[in-house]
Amino acid sequence: MGIKNHPMTDWKSVEEEMRSQWMEQNKDNTLKWNDVAEHVRFGWIKAQAEESRVESIH
Numbered sequence: 624m625g626i627k628n629h630p631m632t633d634w635k636s637v638e639e640e641m642r643s644q645w646m647e648q649n650k651d652n653t654l655k656w657n658d659v660a661e662h663v664r665f666g667w668i669k670a671q672a673e674e675s676r677v678e679s680i681h
Contacts, residue, residue, distance in 0.1 A: 634667060637667070641663055
C-alpha cells in the first residue's frame with residue numbers, strides 16, 4: 624500500500640516505506656536515514672494532524 628493511500632494511524636506501520644522512498648530520492652551520500660528519520664517522523668505527525676483537522680471539518 625502506498626503512502627498516499629495509507630491510513631495515517633501508526634508511524635511504525637509506515638516507517639519502512641517512508642525510509643525506502645527517502646532512500647530512492649536521497650542524492651546526498653553524506654546523509655543517512657538515521658540523520659533524518661526524526662525530521663521525517665515529525666513531518667508525518669504534522670501531516671497526520673492536518674488530515675485529522677480536515678476530516679473533522681467535513
